[in-house]
Amino acid sequence: MDFGSFLAAPEIKVKIVTYRDIFQNKAMIEDRFGEEYKNTSALIKMDPADLKQMNVKKGDTVIVKNSFGKIIARAEESGYETPHKGLAYMPNSPWSNMLVSDETGGMGVPKFKDIEATVTSAKGAKVTDLEL
Amino acid sequence: MEGNYYVCTGCGLLCDDIEVELEKDAVSKVYTACRVGVAHMKEGSREAVSQVDGKHAEEATAIEKAAEILKNAKNPLIFGLGTSTNEAQKKAIELAKKLNATLDDTSSFCLGPVVEALLQEKFNTCTLDDVRHKGDVMVFWGADPSDSHPRHLSKFSYFPRGEQKQRGWEEERTAIAIDIRKSHTAKICGSNFFQIPPGGDTEFINALIDGVSGKLPKTSYKFPPKRLLELANILKGAKFGTIFMGLGLLYSLDDLDPIIRLVEVLNEKAKGEFHLIPMVGHYNMRGFNENLFAETGYVNCVKFENGEAKHGPEYSTVEALKAKTVDAVLVIGSDPLASLPHSIVKNLLDIPIISIDPCETLTSRKAKVHFSTAVTGVECGGSATRMDGVEVKFDPILEAKRSTDEEILTKIMEAL
Numbered sequence: 001m002d003f004g005s006f007l008a009a010p011e012i013k014v015k016i017v018t019y020r021d022i023f024q025n026k027a028m029i030e031d032r033f034g035e036e037y038k039n040t041s042a043l044i045k046m047d048p049a050d051l052k053q054m055n056v057k058k059g060d061t062v063i064v065k066n067s068f069g070k071i072i073a074r075a076e077e078s079g080y081e082t083p084h085k086g087l088a089y090m091p092n093s094p095w096s097n098m099l100v101s102d103e104t105g106g107m108g109v110p111k112f113k114d115i116e117a118t119v120t121s122a123k124g125a126k127v128t129d130l131e132l
Numbered sequence: 133m134e135g136n137y138y139v140c141t142g143c144g145l146l147c148d149d150i151e152v153e154l155e156k157d158a159v160s161k162v163y164t165a166c167r168v169g170v171a172h173m174k175e176g177s178r179e180a181v182s183q184v185d186g187k188h189a190e191e192a193t194a195i196e197k198a199a200e201i202l203k204n205a206k207n208p209l210i211f212g213l214g215t216s217t218n219e220a221q222k223k224a225i226e227l228a229k230k231l232n233a234t235l236d237d238t239s240s241f242c243l244g245p246v247v248e249a250l251l252q253e254k255f256n257t258c259t260l261d262d263v264r265h266k267g268d269v270m271v272f273w274g275a276d277p278s279d280s281h282p283r284h285l286s287k288f289s290y291f292p293r294g295e296q297k298q299r300g301w302e303e304e305r306t307a308i309a310i311d312i313r314k315s316h317t318a319k320i321c322g323s324n325f326f327q328i329p330p331g332g333d334t335e336f337i338n339a340l341i342d343g344v345s346g347k348l349p350k351t352s353y354k355f356p357p358k359r360l361l362e363l364a365n366i367l368k369g370a371k372f373g374t375i376f377m378g379l380g381l382l383y384s385l386d387d388l389d390p391i392i393r394l395v396e397v398l399n400e401k402a403k404g405e406f407h408l409i410p411m412v413g414h415y416n417m418r419g420f421n422e423n424l425f426a427e428t429g430y431v432n433c434v435k436f437e438n439g440e441a442k443h444g445p446e447y448s449t450v451e452a453l454k455a456k457t458v459d460a461v462l463v464i465g466s467d468p469l470a471s472l473p474h475s476i477v478k479n480l481l482d483i484p485i486i487s488i489d490p491c492e493t494l495t496s497r498k499a500k501v502h503f504s505t506a507v508t509g510v511e512c513g514g515s516a517t518r519m520d521g522v523e524v525k526f527d528p529i530l531e532a533k534r535s536t537d538e539e540i541l542t543k544i545m546e547a548l
Binding site: 015017019020021022023025026029030032033068069078080081082084087089093094097098100101102104106107108109110111112113114130 | 142166167168170171172175240241276278279280282312313314315327330331379380383433445446448449450451454467469470471472473474475476477491492493494
């Protein structure tokens with residue numbers, strides 16, 4: 001028996017910064033409801049140490065959530081040389097937008113690049129589909 | 133352009149050196165464009181579709197329905213227009229006036245404040261052609277053109293030969309990236325990549341101003357002063373320097389004062405001139421800002437009342453949706469249900485949406501009325517304002533099978 005399955009799934013807190021990706025942008029233009037756009041968008045890039053702490057391998061799905069929303073995305077290693085534990089990156093997309101706060105200080109500008117969320121293993125669950 | 137060169141309307145660069153091959157009334161091959169441009173220019177071969185309540189309808193019926201929604205609304209919002217021609221944008225401004233509508237574009241939550249300051253002449257700017265011909269130091273700050281404007285470095289800012297820069301990037305240009313992560317652009321910049329912590333931009337600017345002014349540059353996150361001084365020296369040595377300001381920098385600042393001050397100080401201390409260009413994304417966002425500015429003195433976030441424009445953040449799309457002050461929305465060439473936070477844009481689902489867009493989008497799927505319109509630069513021509521303020525005119529590649537957004541706006545206006 002896998003003793004680990006009785007333990008609560010390790011959950012880590014991250015700050016997510018969004019960015020632009022040429023491959024994802026191209027996929028959106030070709031078909032924003034297609035698999036390629038989903039694969040290049042529903043993606044969170046993390047520090048390898050954070051993945052290890054969650055018991056998540058690169059390519060596995062994770063639950064990313066906060067009080068504004070919850071998505072299931074694929075986790076990847078960022079590939080950045082400088083360690084960035086607690087800091088994660090997502091391409092700007094409807095998936096990242098599910099997690100952006102409605103707090104704008106009355107100035108009309110949401111914090112697209114400053115998202116607080118928790119991440120935990122999705123234990124094989126599928127990536128969230130694009131729908132409202 | 134002369135000959136068979138076309139303009140790509142895939143991003144704010146409006147590359148004007150694109151060649152295409154056609155097959156069966158569709159663009160089959162695209163030369164010179166980037167990956168995004170190729171995908172964009174192959175978009176335009178779809179049939180005209182007008183829908184009411186998700187079902188196919190005659191265009192005239194859909195126009196009537198759209199006009200009815202707008203007439204019945206007390207405070208309609210007109211939103212989008214960053215991917216419309218100057219001509220369509222002017223038509224939308226006219227429509228907003230007629231309807232006493234709130235009018236806004238995506239710039240209210242992206243680079244609008246920078247374009248506004250630019251039009252108010254708060255900082256020194258230049259064109260991308262100036263950079264190609266004269267630029268020796270370029271700073272990509274919170275910007276990653278390798279992903280957002282893929283030909284920026286190869287067509288204008290770093291790699292090409294220019295009139296006064298015949299030896300190009302190998303000897304005569306220095307590219308610098310200041311970012312919180314090692315982006316693709318940062319990789320090109322090599323040892324001139326300066327990695328700062330999220331939210332650390334204001335301090336970095338102030339430290340850089342100190343460095344340029346001969347003081348010891350300090351930051352609370354202990355960025356090595358030696359590295360900061362190295363950067364300050366590169367900037368001081370510039371004959372024609374340009375800061376390309378991206379969203380990463382803008383979102384990190386409380387206001388624009390620090391970056392405007394830095395450009396001022398660099399103009400005092402550097403060998404030559406320093407400039408700032410906002411990295412506008414949509415191909416004609418700057419055009420919208422300029423067209424509205426010429427009409428009202430504001431670049432976005434306006435509400436018309438009897439021909440007069442009121443302005444303020446409460447008329448931004450985000451605040452108007454949050455406060456539920458708008459009761460119908462006409463979206464042109466934008467997909468707010470995808471591009472805005474769900475926590476805010478969900479309120480859009482409570483009001484009737486009219487969507488005008490070449491593509492099927494999340495917003496068009498939820499629209500009461502949807503018009504599938506021509507892709508500008510592919511199925512229709514017009515003019516647009518490049519990210520650096522240069523007006524670019526373009527011809528269509530194909531004969532359009534569907535109406536343009538300008539034509540739909542005109543018809544809606546006539547039906548009111």
